[in-house]
Every structure is written in structure tokens, then in C-alpha cells.
Amino acid sequence: MTSEECRWSGREVVPRRWLTRFRFSEMIESVSRRALSGSSGSYHVRGAELARDRRLKSLSATVVFLDDTQHTFQLDKRAKGQVLLDMVYQHLELIEKDYFGLQYTDNGATPSACPNPDIMRWLDPAKPVKKQIRSGQFFFRVKFYVSDPSKLQEEYTRYQFYLQIRRDILQGRLQLPPSTACLIASYTVQSELGDYHPEEHGPGYLSRLQLIPGQTEDMEKKIAELHKLHKGQLPADAEYNFLDHAKRLDMYGVELHKARDSTNKEIQLGVTSIGLVVFQNNIRINVFSWSKIVKISFKRKQFFIQLRREQSENYDTLLGFNMQTYRSSKNLWKACVEHHTFFRLHSPKMRSRRFPLTLSSRFTYSGRTEFQTVEDGKHRARVERTFIRSPSKRLVHGVTSVPIVEDKGKLSLQPGRPVRPYDNKVQSLGSREPRQAWGEGNPSDDEGGFLSLREEITGTHMQSGAFSPLLGSRVLSYADDDTAIERNIYDLPDYSEPTSSPAPQILEDGLVNIRLTPDEQGRFGFNVKGGLDLEMPILVSRVAPNTPADRCYPKLNEGDQVVCINGIDVNGMLHEHVVNLIRQSRDSGTGELTLTVRPNALYNALAGNDEASEEEPPYRYVPDVPHATVGLDALAQSMLLLADGLASGALIAQYEQLYRKNPELVALESKKPENQNKNRYRDISPYDVTRVILMGSINGDYINANYVNMEIPGSGIINRYIATQGPLSSTVADFWQMVLEAGSTLVVMLTTLVERGRAKCHQYWPAFNETLTLRNLTLTSTAENIEDTFVFREFILRDINTGEERDITHMQYCAWPDHGVPSDWRQFTTFTERVRAARTGMVEPAVVHCSAGIGRTGVLVLMETALCLMEANQPVYPLDIVRSMRDQRAMMIQNASQYRFVCEAVHKAYTEGIAKPLPEFSR
CATH class of the missing domain: 3.90.190.10 (Protein tyrosine phosphatase superfamily)
Known part of the structure; x- marks a missing residue:
């Protein structure tokens, strides 16, 4: 057809090079109409925009708590991990929050079903949640296991630790000998069922409770015998003693990573509060404390630690371990960085804003350290609160109780027995001090006026509320240097709080005079340790809640150094003489005790003793009552006494x-x-x-x-x-x-x-x-x-x-x-x-x-x-x-x-x- 014919027919001639473009755009327009119009041919612009906004700005994250309850949190899709953590802490009303974290797995399975640590992750507060979420579920867990439960100020925090360790035991991560397992389980029974009553707790009353792995009838009988010894302990007391015994286990608070040593033997490297621990066949064979390690590094699948040179050595020691994968090596390295920072430093190292050109990891721990957490807890007023305790899981023997999920993720069971007022629902210890497992009686050697120990042994059974000994907690400096910490500023609590002693007298050199009067039981409420015979200054090792020592201004704290007692300088005194001075004040006419203390004088009892500093807390036994087993040679x-002490x-x-x-x-x-x-x-x-x-x-x-x-x-x-x-x-x-x-x-x-x-x-x-x-x-x-x-x-x-x-x-x-x-x-x-x-x-x-x-x-x-x-x-x-x-x-x-x-x-x-x-x- 000629151009004239085209003009006569009403069509315009289009150059061939344009024809292909025209047909392609026409095809796209046709596809778009089919996709968007529908049968009516309408398009809702605003609806599409709102749907887009919802997809962009909303993110759901479900958190499974330690009592197996769940809660779903809604957060901005661009929110970072710290936002979700804050929402979880606020939901739980958790104050001492820095010990905890959120865990997830790459494959979306529960942590207990994931023996491979390579797929385990901790939520990174600095990264967006959407880049870390997998199945939409996170698991609230203890990340840093406290070395001593006495450092935890809040009863609710100790309860969360109790739930975590109980879970560790039942899932086999925390292994323990049968005798210790029965003892720890007896505290769980005391916490959940209260005092033993023969009319209520008949034969087999423990058969429905899931207490320890491989539970047998003989174990249940042993647990029942031990349960009888805890009479009078409230749930908070039993849980404290549960933690007190659990902290001594070799596997307590250990994050294990599979590795091989230089001889290609299979080992496990455990990251703990004290350092890097080496296990072989679940037996601890070596410890490298943080004080011994000067450098931690990894390269591909190899993980390295460099040890500090001993006085007798003229070379550096570099130990290498072969990990399973590159990810294993990096995970172990990150865990070491976090644990070292949390347990050893006063504050985390700040990341430089000017990053040099480097191919190495720039990962750092950015949260608060244990030192900061403990210090904050000392000066924070205790919150009186009520919470519901979660009972143990029931073993299936026919019909089981049906769990009922209540508000805020708390769990209770349909009652199958009369509920005593102190079984599960309690107020925090801001209103009462915990009844210690060591009971009342003759004063112990390191008392400051409130702890005591009494054991009455008849035949082969101990009949006493005093089943757990007093543990003098070791006060350690968290800094990498070996210097003691001395502060010249002392934060005073609100003077509207009730008190049992006058306001303090501030002296020179940061010293404070504190006057205490004993309570109606004649207790001041604190322990001391140290002395010339122990090569330590006199330090406050423990303060009981809601006692005169706890309510004074300023509050007496663990780690405070006692310089004078009633004007007498105690430097250079033996421990026994210091204790006698405190007792004399209590027995005097007025009963008033005047302490001159240096607040927060944390002291490393093992400073300069590098070998000893990497060992676990001391463990020993001595019979206090050699006359108690009359009739035996x-x-x-x-x-018999040795057996009781071991058990x-x-x-x-x-x-x-x-x-x-x-x-x-x-x-x-x-x-x-x-x-x-x-x-x-x-x-x-x-x-x-x-x-x-x-x-x-x-x-x-x-x-x-x-x-x-x-x-x-x-x-x-x-x-x-x-x-x-x-x-x-x-x-x-x-x-x-x-x-x-x-x-x-x-x-x-x-x-x-x-x-x-x-x-x-x-x-x-x-x-x-x-x-x-x-x-x-x-x-x-x-x-x-x-x-x-x-x-x-x-x-x-x-x-x-x-x-x-x-x-x-x-x-x-x-x-x-x-x-x-x-x-x-x-x-x-x-x-x-x-x-x-x-x-x-x-x-x-x-x-x-x-x-x-x-x-x-x-x-x-x-x-x-x-x-x-x-x-x-x-x-x-x-x-x-x-x-x-x-x-x-x-x-x-x-x-x-x-x-x-x-x-x-x-x-x-x-x-x-x-x-x-x-x-x-x-x-």
C-alpha cells in the first residue's frame, strides 16, 4: 500500500522502527489492565497504599517465656532488637534485666531441640529485628549466669533464674550427680507444695511432678525425705537455696561449643563468668580464667587464645582449637567477648566512630556490665510486687492438669488440692527477709548478727531446718586491673523511706559512719569476711533484706569495707576477733553498733594469686557436732558426718x-x-x-x-x-x-x-x-x-x-x-x-x-x-x-x-x- 492509499484509508504511516516499541507498550498496558481492573474495571488507590503501609510498618514477634507462656509483640518493621528487648522487659516488669536475652534459631526450632550451637542465635540489640527473625518466635532465656544468687536484689529475678536452671536440668544441659539432683529437687517441691504434711503428702505424692531426668521411685523417696527437712521455708527461700546449690555444679552457666584440640580429640569449650573452661566427656579438665587470657581471636575454623606469660617463662603461649565451621569459631569468639565484658569490666568498651580499614570483626558488647547492674540494684528501692509462680510439668499418669494461661504470660493450674496462702502467690522480699536454709541457733563463725547454723543429727538422719550451709560469697573486682575500687561519693536513698538507724556521718577519705540497732531477734542483718588470717580486709559479704543493715542510710552493701567497729580499728585483726566485736555490741546494754565503712570497696580476694583465681568456689566440710552420733565408734x-556433708x-x-x-x-x-x-x-x-x-x-x-x-x-x-x-x-x-x-x-x-x-x-x-x-x-x-x-x-x-x-x-x-x-x-x-x-x-x-x-x-x-x-x-x-x-x-x-x-x-x-x-x- 502506498502512502497515498494510506492517507485515503484514514491510517497514518508509522515507521517500522517505531512499530516494535508501540506493540510492546500496548502489550504491557493490556497485562496491567487485566491484573488490576477485575470484572468492574475499578482500582482502589487509597486501599492499596494502606495495605502497603501495613506491610512496611508492622512486625509481629512472639516471645516464649521461661514458664512456657507466650506473648506476641507488635513493633515497627524497622525497629532494632533493643526495642523488642525493652518491650519484653516492660511486659515482665523486670528490673535486673541485663542478665537476660532473647534467643532464636536459624531453622525456627525450639532451643532445647537444637543440639548444634551453630544455629543458635542471641538477638542483637543493634540490628533490625526483621533481619534476625526466622519463624517469628523468640525464647526468653538467661544469657549471663550470675556467679552468686546473693548478687540478685530482686526476688523476681531469682525466680527467673530458678526457672532457667530447672529447665537446664530437665533438658540435660546441666548435669549433676544423683545425690545433688535429689537435694535440688527437694527445694522445688518445697517451693511448689510448701511444708511437708503427712496427711496431705502420702506415698507417691511426687510421682506426678517432673523434677529430675530419669526420675525413679527410689529418687522420689529420697526427695521426700529431704523435703521434710525444709519445713518453714517459703517459696523464695527454697528457690534461693536451689540456686545456691546449683551454682557449685561444674556445668552451671556454661555455654558449650564443640571443638577438637591439637591432638584431634573431641572436646567442648565452655564460656562462663570465670573464663574459658575445657570439658572432655562432660568432665572439666582445664580452666583458662579471664585474668590469664590476654587475647582472643579466630581465623576461619580455628579459635585461638593467648595466655599471659608466667614469671618462669620467656615465651608467649598461644593455644589453638579446631572448630566445626567458620560460624562455630565466630560464635565462640563473640560469646567470649560478651562474657568477658559483662563479668570483668566496669563498663563496656565504646566502639570508635572512626573505623580503620580492616577485615576483622568489629563486634562489641554494648549492654550494661554486671558491675553496673549490681551497683544500680544497690541504690534502687525494692519494688513490692505480686507474681504467680509456675508449677512443674506433670508426668503423664492418666489425667493431667490443664494449664490455664492468664494475663501477662503468667501460668497457673486448676487446683487439685487446697491452696495455702504462701504456696505460689507471694509478695517480694521488700516486706520481709527470706528465711535462710541454715536456720536459727548458735552463731556461725562469719556472722554479722543474723546468720546462724544448727544441726541436730539423730541416727543417720538430719532433723533440722538447717540443711544448707552459710556461703560466704567471694567479692571480686570486675575490672581487668587488679586495683581495688574506692569511691568518694555515696548516693543516699530517699529519706522518706523507713529506717532503723540515724542518718550517716560522712567522714574524710570517703568513709561513712553508720549506726545500727538490732531488731527484736537481736540481729543486725549482715555478714563479714576477711581478716589477717585470711589475708583480706574486713568486707561485708552479705546483707539480709529488710533488716537494720538493709534499711540504714546509706544501706550497707556487699563489698563495703569495714574500717572501724565502735571506734576500734579492725585492720590487722583476725576474723574471729572482728566477729566477737560485733557480738559484744549486740549483747551490750544499748545494743547499738557503730560501723565506719568505705562504701563499695570491692576487693579481689585472689589478686596476685593467678592460679587460685581460676578455680571454682571452695568446697569443704568439717564436723561441728562430733557428739551427734552417739552409739557409733x-x-x-x-x-557418717562426711557422708552428710557430701550429700x-x-x-x-x-x-x-x-x-x-x-x-x-x-x-x-x-x-x-x-x-x-x-x-x-x-x-x-x-x-x-x-x-x-x-x-x-x-x-x-x-x-x-x-x-x-x-x-x-x-x-x-x-x-x-x-x-x-x-x-x-x-x-x-x-x-x-x-x-x-x-x-x-x-x-x-x-x-x-x-x-x-x-x-x-x-x-x-x-x-x-x-x-x-x-x-x-x-x-x-x-x-x-x-x-x-x-x-x-x-x-x-x-x-x-x-x-x-x-x-x-x-x-x-x-x-x-x-x-x-x-x-x-x-x-x-x-x-x-x-x-x-x-x-x-x-x-x-x-x-x-x-x-x-x-x-x-x-x-x-x-x-x-x-x-x-x-x-x-x-x-x-x-x-x-x-x-x-x-x-x-x-x-x-x-x-x-x-x-x-x-x-x-x-x-x-x-x-x-x-x-x-x-x-x-x-x-
């Missing part, structure tokens, strides 16, 4: 009070400049009065060793030891000179040469069939026999000057980790028996050493002493043995886990008949 009585946790309180070093004995020789390099650890020094003095050494007469003699009453036996450190490369000659001069023929070694990448002892002996030459001595190895975890060697020690030769037996125990305890008590007992057999007929001392010469060395001495006492039909009181050892060498049996292990081994050796009275000592 002395040995049986002591074993109840009473092993802890007095061990913490026992001096680590005898304050009347000095160690001046070890501090001399020429001797300092001969010490493996700068804080492990031998007393001058019992130290081993070398006679023929050209390097001087000093060696880090003490004579330790343990007498076995009634037998005429004295076991003699030389307790010493593992030799350094520079002290090998002195070590063998000591063996020669002491006439020793037995050397017992309780360590390996290297543990977890760190040198613990220099190899001070030659290889088999070789000779080591030292100044005026030669040492020849004639035999070496390896038996499982034991190594037995035979040496010939020869004095070159005199030609004298002596046979030396060398016995090495290789199964003891540096900062843990052996997994098999029987194996260690067998080794101890082999040592006893080797010393038969010896009157010369046996040389015993580990790394520092105090921890494992002390355990062997106590174990051997206890076995000898049993054979001599003498009572075994472990604390007396420890005290006798520490009077001869400081710090013997270094930590709580060692003491607990040897006490358990002693008791099992007795009950299984491994050691029993010899015929000549039997009556």
Missing part, C-alpha cells in the same frame, strides 16, 4: 574460711632477689620455719620445698614428706641434691611435663638406660614400666665425691588434669596404695611434687593420711588434715574441686572396704 561417726553441700562453708597461709609464719627467704628465679610461681612460697635447707649446693641453700609430717594417732606412725614444686631447668641439680641430703628413696610425681600447651615441670631424669650428670651427682635410669596411667621408674643416684649410691623409686601419676580432678577415684586410690606399699619400712621423707607443689600434692598427702587413719581405727576429719598441712606448707589442697574429690574418695574407700581397721587396732 569414732571412725564410723566421722564417716548436703556442707563441705563448702568452712573450707572458704580456712586460711590459705598461716598468718603467723613468714616466707622471707623466697623473696630474696637471688631466690626469686628459683620459684616456679611467684605466689607459692615455702615457710621459713619448715623449708628444706640445702647444705651442699653451690647456688645457695634455698629450694622451694617444705617438710610436711603427718602423725597417725594411736599407731606410732609418722608419714614424712617433702612437698616441693616441679623442678625448673635451672633447679634440677638442687632437686637431686635435696633428695641425696634428705636420704629419700621415693619420688612421687603427680603431673605431666606439659599440660594444655604449658610447661608444668622440667624433665629432671634421663631416658631409659641413659645417665644424667649434674655437678657432683649422676643419675642413671635402670628401669621404666608403664601401666595404664602410671609410670614407674628406677634410678641409681650416685654421689661423685663419696661414691655413695642409692636406689630411687620414681612413681608418676599421669591422669590428673592441671585444673580438674581425676575422672576415676578408684584409680587414684590404687595409685595411693602403691605409694604406701613403696614407702613400707621407710623413715626418710618421700619427695612429692606436682607443678606448684600444693594442690595435687596436698590431695595425695590427705588421701594417704586418711587411709592410715582408717587402718588405725581413728576418725577422719579432712579439714583438720588440711589445717595441719597448711601449717607446714602454705595453700596445700589448692581448690574446692580437689578437696571435694579427695573427700569423696576417702568416703568411698571406707564404704567399699578398701581401707578398714587392722586387727591390732580393732576393738
Whole structure:
């Protein structure tokens, strides 16, 4: 068709290059009409905009709480994690909120069903919620486990911790021995059911409660017996004691991450408040405290920690662990950063606004630290509130109770029994002090006027409200430096609050005078610890709520340093003398007590003692009532008391009070400049009065060793030891000179040469069939026999000057980790028996050493002493043995886990008949 024909037909000629564009736009317009118009051909512009706004600005997040209730929160889609956290805290009316967080998983499953930590996440407050939400569910959990429940000021906070730990136990994350499981479960029963009443709590009354994993009828009977002992404890009291026992477990508050060590063995790295803990087969084998770690890093699947250099080392120690994935490595690194900041620093490190060009992670913890949380709680008025406690889940035996969800996520059950007014619904402790599990009675050794301990034992059962011992909580500085904190400003509470004492008198140097008058029970309401014998200033270790010490202006706080009592300077006083001063005030005519305190004088009791600072809280037992088991012989009585202490946790309180070093004995020789390099650890020094003095050494007469003699009453036996450190490369000659001069023929070694990448002892002996030459001595190895975890060697020690030769037996125990305890008590007992057999007929001392010469060395001495006492039909009181050892060498049996292990081994050796009275000592 020509152009003229086109114009005649009414059509316009379109160039071919435009035709394709025209047809494409026409097609798009047609598709748009079909998609938007519908049958009527209308389009609602405003409705579409509103729908778009709802999609953009609204986000639903469901939070599952620790009592299994749920609540859905509506928040802006652009809101960050902190907004949701604040809404959750406000919903719960939670004051001490910094210990908690929201957890979620990548696959949307519940945390309990996710054994792989790689898919676990904590809600990041600084990132948008929409980038972290998966299934729309978050789980409210404890993120930072408090080291001591006494730091928690609010009853409601302790209750949330109680729910979390109860969940950890039931889900198998917190493993505990059966005896401890039954004890802790009995506090749950007391909290939920109240006092034991025979007419109400008949046989099998616990069968419907889910209390512990693998619950059996025998366990329920044991729990019921323990439940009877808690009479009078309100739910808050029982929950406090529940937490008090749970905090001592090895797995308490541990966030586990799977890894492999340098030998490709499977291990688990646990992040805790004290540092990084290494587990193997659920047994703690090593601890790296925050004070020991100077750097944490990761690269791909490898995680690294750099340890602070010891005085005897001239190199840096870098330990590496192989993680499962890159994400595993980064998750562990982030957990370490958060826990270190929260538990060790006064305030989080501020992120620089100017970011240098770097490929490394810029992650930091931005919340409040524990120090800030505790300080805020001290000055905040307690809130009286009412809340509903959540009962335990019921085991299915037919018909179960139907849960009823109430307002604000609280849970209750349809009543199946009469409800006592104090069962679940209580007011917070702002209006009353908790009844402590240790009850009333004779004052304890560290009281400040309100804590007491009474145990009445009849036969094999304890009948008392005093089942849990008093625990003197250790006050630690949270800063990375070792300096004590002293504040010159003291915030005063509102003077409209009721008080039991006059307003304070502010003195110079930040000191405050506080006057207290006892309540109607004659209590001031606080504990103290420290003293010259404990090498600590006098510190307030605990304050009971709603007591004179709690209501005074300013309130007496944990960590306050007591400088004067009634005008008497207590610096340099023994602990017992300080306690007596407080008691005298209470018993005086007016009863008034005047304290001069330095507020908030937090003091690290372990400052300068790096090895001790990485151990768990001390754990020990001593019988206070040797007359309580009338009708049994002395040995049986002591074993019964030891069993009670192991079952109840009473092993802890007095061990913490026992001096680590005898304050009347000095160690001046070890501090001399020429001797300092001969010490493996700068804080492990031998007393001058019992130290081993070398006679023929050209390097001087000093060696880090003490004579330790343990007498076995009634037998005429004295076991003699030389307790010493593992030799350094520079002290090998002195070590063998000591063996020669002491006439020793037995050397017992309780360590390996290297543990977890760190040198613990220099190899001070030659290889088999070789000779080591030292100044005026030669040492020849004639035999070496390896038996499982034991190594037995035979040496010939020869004095070159005199030609004298002596046979030396060398016995090495290789199964003891540096900062843990052996997994098999029987194996260690067998080794101890082999040592006893080797010393038969010896009157010369046996040389015993580990790394520092105090921890494992002390355990062997106590174990051997206890076995000898049993054979001599003498009572075994472990604390007396420890005290006798520490009077001869400081710090013997270094930590709580060692003491607990040897006490358990002693008791099992007795009950299984491994050691029993010899015929000549039997009556």
C-alpha cells in the first residue's frame, strides 16, 4: 500500500522502527489492565497504599517465656532488637534485666531441640529485628549466669533464674550427680507444695511432678525425705537455696561449643563468668580464667587464645582449637567477648566512630556490665510486687492438669488440692527477709548478727531446718586491673523511706559512719569476711533484706569495707576477733553498733594469686557436732558426718574460711632477689620455719620445698614428706641434691611435663638406660614400666665425691588434669596404695611434687593420711588434715574441686572396704 492509499484509508504511516516499541507498550498496558481492573474495571488507590503501609510498618514477634507462656509483640518493621528487648522487659516488669536475652534459631526450632550451637542465635540489640527473625518466635532465656544468687536484689529475678536452671536440668544441659539432683529437687517441691504434711503428702505424692531426668521411685523417696527437712521455708527461700546449690555444679552457666584440640580429640569449650573452661566427656579438665587470657581471636575454623606469660617463662603461649565451621569459631569468639565484658569490666568498651580499614570483626558488647547492674540494684528501692509462680510439668499418669494461661504470660493450674496462702502467690522480699536454709541457733563463725547454723543429727538422719550451709560469697573486682575500687561519693536513698538507724556521718577519705540497732531477734542483718588470717580486709559479704543493715542510710552493701567497729580499728585483726566485736555490741546494754565503712570497696580476694583465681568456689566440710552420733565408734561417726556433708553441700562453708597461709609464719627467704628465679610461681612460697635447707649446693641453700609430717594417732606412725614444686631447668641439680641430703628413696610425681600447651615441670631424669650428670651427682635410669596411667621408674643416684649410691623409686601419676580432678577415684586410690606399699619400712621423707607443689600434692598427702587413719581405727576429719598441712606448707589442697574429690574418695574407700581397721587396732 502506498502512502497515498494510506492517507485515503484514514491510517497514518508509522515507521517500522517505531512499530516494535508501540506493540510492546500496548502489550504491557493490556497485562496491567487485566491484573488490576477485575470484572468492574475499578482500582482502589487509597486501599492499596494502606495495605502497603501495613506491610512496611508492622512486625509481629512472639516471645516464649521461661514458664512456657507466650506473648506476641507488635513493633515497627524497622525497629532494632533493643526495642523488642525493652518491650519484653516492660511486659515482665523486670528490673535486673541485663542478665537476660532473647534467643532464636536459624531453622525456627525450639532451643532445647537444637543440639548444634551453630544455629543458635542471641538477638542483637543493634540490628533490625526483621533481619534476625526466622519463624517469628523468640525464647526468653538467661544469657549471663550470675556467679552468686546473693548478687540478685530482686526476688523476681531469682525466680527467673530458678526457672532457667530447672529447665537446664530437665533438658540435660546441666548435669549433676544423683545425690545433688535429689537435694535440688527437694527445694522445688518445697517451693511448689510448701511444708511437708503427712496427711496431705502420702506415698507417691511426687510421682506426678517432673523434677529430675530419669526420675525413679527410689529418687522420689529420697526427695521426700529431704523435703521434710525444709519445713518453714517459703517459696523464695527454697528457690534461693536451689540456686545456691546449683551454682557449685561444674556445668552451671556454661555455654558449650564443640571443638577438637591439637591432638584431634573431641572436646567442648565452655564460656562462663570465670573464663574459658575445657570439658572432655562432660568432665572439666582445664580452666583458662579471664585474668590469664590476654587475647582472643579466630581465623576461619580455628579459635585461638593467648595466655599471659608466667614469671618462669620467656615465651608467649598461644593455644589453638579446631572448630566445626567458620560460624562455630565466630560464635565462640563473640560469646567470649560478651562474657568477658559483662563479668570483668566496669563498663563496656565504646566502639570508635572512626573505623580503620580492616577485615576483622568489629563486634562489641554494648549492654550494661554486671558491675553496673549490681551497683544500680544497690541504690534502687525494692519494688513490692505480686507474681504467680509456675508449677512443674506433670508426668503423664492418666489425667493431667490443664494449664490455664492468664494475663501477662503468667501460668497457673486448676487446683487439685487446697491452696495455702504462701504456696505460689507471694509478695517480694521488700516486706520481709527470706528465711535462710541454715536456720536459727548458735552463731556461725562469719556472722554479722543474723546468720546462724544448727544441726541436730539423730541416727543417720538430719532433723533440722538447717540443711544448707552459710556461703560466704567471694567479692571480686570486675575490672581487668587488679586495683581495688574506692569511691568518694555515696548516693543516699530517699529519706522518706523507713529506717532503723540515724542518718550517716560522712567522714574524710570517703568513709561513712553508720549506726545500727538490732531488731527484736537481736540481729543486725549482715555478714563479714576477711581478716589477717585470711589475708583480706574486713568486707561485708552479705546483707539480709529488710533488716537494720538493709534499711540504714546509706544501706550497707556487699563489698563495703569495714574500717572501724565502735571506734576500734579492725585492720590487722583476725576474723574471729572482728566477729566477737560485733557480738559484744549486740549483747551490750544499748545494743547499738557503730560501723565506719568505705562504701563499695570491692576487693579481689585472689589478686596476685593467678592460679587460685581460676578455680571454682571452695568446697569443704568439717564436723561441728562430733557428739551427734552417739552409739557409733569414732571412725564410723566421722564417716557418717562426711557422708552428710557430701550429700548436703556442707563441705563448702568452712573450707572458704580456712586460711590459705598461716598468718603467723613468714616466707622471707623466697623473696630474696637471688631466690626469686628459683620459684616456679611467684605466689607459692615455702615457710621459713619448715623449708628444706640445702647444705651442699653451690647456688645457695634455698629450694622451694617444705617438710610436711603427718602423725597417725594411736599407731606410732609418722608419714614424712617433702612437698616441693616441679623442678625448673635451672633447679634440677638442687632437686637431686635435696633428695641425696634428705636420704629419700621415693619420688612421687603427680603431673605431666606439659599440660594444655604449658610447661608444668622440667624433665629432671634421663631416658631409659641413659645417665644424667649434674655437678657432683649422676643419675642413671635402670628401669621404666608403664601401666595404664602410671609410670614407674628406677634410678641409681650416685654421689661423685663419696661414691655413695642409692636406689630411687620414681612413681608418676599421669591422669590428673592441671585444673580438674581425676575422672576415676578408684584409680587414684590404687595409685595411693602403691605409694604406701613403696614407702613400707621407710623413715626418710618421700619427695612429692606436682607443678606448684600444693594442690595435687596436698590431695595425695590427705588421701594417704586418711587411709592410715582408717587402718588405725581413728576418725577422719579432712579439714583438720588440711589445717595441719597448711601449717607446714602454705595453700596445700589448692581448690574446692580437689578437696571435694579427695573427700569423696576417702568416703568411698571406707564404704567399699578398701581401707578398714587392722586387727591390732580393732576393738
